[in-house]
Amino acid sequence: MTRPSPALRSMQLSLFDDSAPAPRSLMSLPPDAGPMVSVPAPRVDSPPTPTTAAPRLAPAVFRHPQAQREARLQGHVVGYALKRARRRSIGFVVGIEGLSVSAPRWVGLAEIDAALAEKSDWILRKLREQQERQQRLLAAKVDWRDGTTLPYLGDTLIVVLDPRAGVTQGGAVLNTDATALPGVPRLTLHIGLPHTATPEQIRDAVQSWLQRQARQLFETRCRHFAAQLGVQYKRLSLSSAQTRWGSASADGSIRLNWRLVHFAMPTIDYVVAHELAHLREMNHSPRFWDVVRSVMPDFERARGSLKDDVLPVFD
The missing domain is CATH 3.30.2010.10 (Metalloproteases ("zincins"), catalytic domain)
Structure with a gap:
């Protein structure tokens, strides 16, 4: 076995820190850099907008437990946690608790709202996915008893x-x-x-x-x-x-x-x-x-x- 170089000895790789391997014919394709938000808002560093719009669903409310602001996206109310940070772009994270937004201190609320509207398809799709995942997890909770x-x-x-x-x-x-x-x-x-x-x-x-x-x-x-x-x-x-x-x-x-x-x-x-x-x-x-x-x-x-x-x- 080849001895790893000193630079590698401190490295650790974990499964699913990586993305799924693409077919070999796609390995050389560059990643999509994502769309730009109009000036003066910074570039939005969330995943690229899907090529097909999310299906229109009945109005729903998605609220982060630490939400300070709300946005109405395609008829849905989304309460999100807003954090000001030393960064150059607006970042979106949809987790188990809901939507979190990180934005530079100098970006106004109107620019944040515009970025949310532009990414509404992606945000709503991810919120629905998290909601469905939580439902599956609840169904998977074990009832610890004889015969389980x-x-x-x-x-x-x-x-x-x-x-x-x-x-x-x-x-x-x-x-x-x-x-x-x-x-x-x-x-x-x-x-x-x-x-x-x-x-x-x-x-x-x-x-x-x-x-x-x-x-x-x-x-x-x-x-x-x-x-x-x-x-x-x-x-x-x-x-x-x-x-x-x-x-x-x-x-x-x-x-x-x-x-x-x-x-x-x-x-x-x-x-x-x-x-x-x-x-x-x-x-x-x-x-x-x-x-x-x-x-x-x-x-x-x-x-x-x-x-x-x-x-x-x-x-």
Whole structure:
């Protein structure tokens, strides 16, 4: 393995710090710089305006909890948090709480309103996406009780409270019913807890078991792909990050999110291969994606599942 240069030794790359790899024919296309707001307003550094307008929806109200101002965009009321900052342009961020706007101190409110109107399609689309995501997250919140279900390695796992289970196996035993009928979950996780256990006790026991399974599985897959890629990693650790599935450092350290254990094996293998590939290419260049493709020719499909699925909420 080629020894990284001193400049690289402090670098760390994480999965989804990068954008999705474009098809090879599009790799050379420059990014869209976005439209300009008329003088005296500065350039707006939000994503470019979509080529097609957002569909007209029934009037709605979107309000940031720290909103100081409101804007009426295409009939919708948008309460947004405005921050004055030492910057040269107006910036828009649509997060879970709503719309935040950062603007230079010298830009007037009329110019900010004009920039909001110009970007109204993008803002409303992102606000709707966040609203829908919150609804999916609420639906994914786990009801911690006997008989609750969870995704595990792309399958469905049923949690069973069984005081007799797992006395010598960390308090949990996985049973597999190979004869289960189609559509009927075949995996049951027997947790060594009484039926009077609290939701918090059940959650902690299940999460502890899942993390143990994740470590064992990740170690096996890291050894497999490290041999294929001709690299060596020094340390593997688990992560609980909310926005990163994995990261790699030039010193050979690999971090993988334990929640990957909910996904099917192709998705787990993609993340493992992605991070180990950084030990050869500490970047997201076309050469890096060629390294990933050398061990996972159809990695794009597995990568897509990471964005499409909503994982169970452990709280």
